[in-house]
Amino acid sequence: MSYIKLFFIDIFGYYEWWMLWLSVLVIAIFAIILFFILHMTEEYKKFRSISLYNVIWKWKYKKNRIISLWCYCPECGSALLCDDEYCRSVTTLTNKTTFLICKNCGNIEKSRVVGGDRNYLLKIVKFEIQKRIKSGAYKNRTHK
Numbered sequence: 001m002s003y004i005k006l007f008f009i010d011i012f013g014y015y016e017w018w019m020l021w022l023s024v025l026v027i028a029i030f031a032i033i034l035f036f037i038l039h040m041t042e043e044y045k046k047f048r049s050i051s052l053y054n055v056i057w058k059w060k061y062k063k064n065r066i067i068s069l070w071c072y073c074p075e076c077g078s079a080l081l082c083d084d085e086y087c088r089s090v091t092t093l094t095n096k097t098t099f100l101i102c103k104n105c106g107n108i109e110k111s112r113v114v115g116g117d118r119n120y121l122l123k124i125v126k127f128e129i130q131k132r133i134k135s136g137a138y139k140n141r142t143h144k
C-alpha cells in the first residue's frame, strides 16, 4: 500500500484515497473497451465457409488474409477436383469454363463457372468473401 502511495506522490505530488480507486476504474474501463474492440474485429474469423456456385467453399485466416481457399462437395464434403484444362484451348473469355468435379460421388460435375480458369474462380470467390466481411452480411447467414 505504501508503495502505491509513493507512486502517486511521485507523479502528482500528493495522494488521496480516491486516486487509487479512480486508477483501478480507468484501467478496468480500458480493459473492457480493448476486449470489445479485439472481439469485434476478430469476429469475422468465425466466418470460414460459404455456399457459392452450388458448392461449399472453406478457408482459413492468416492475420487478415484469406488462405487455403478451396471448394468442397455439398453432398459428401470431399474436396473437389478443379478442371480448367479447357481454358487453355480457348481464346475468348466467355468460352473459358472451370469445372468442379467430385471424385467421391463418382466423378460428377458439381459446378461449372464460366469466365476463366481456377485462378480466376478463386479470385472471384475471395472477392465475394471479402465483400461479405466488409458489409457484415456474413453475420446474417444461417449456413455454418
Ligand SMILES: [Zn+2]
Binding pocket: 073, 074, 075, 076, 077, 078, 102, 103, 104, 105
Ligand atoms: Zn461428393
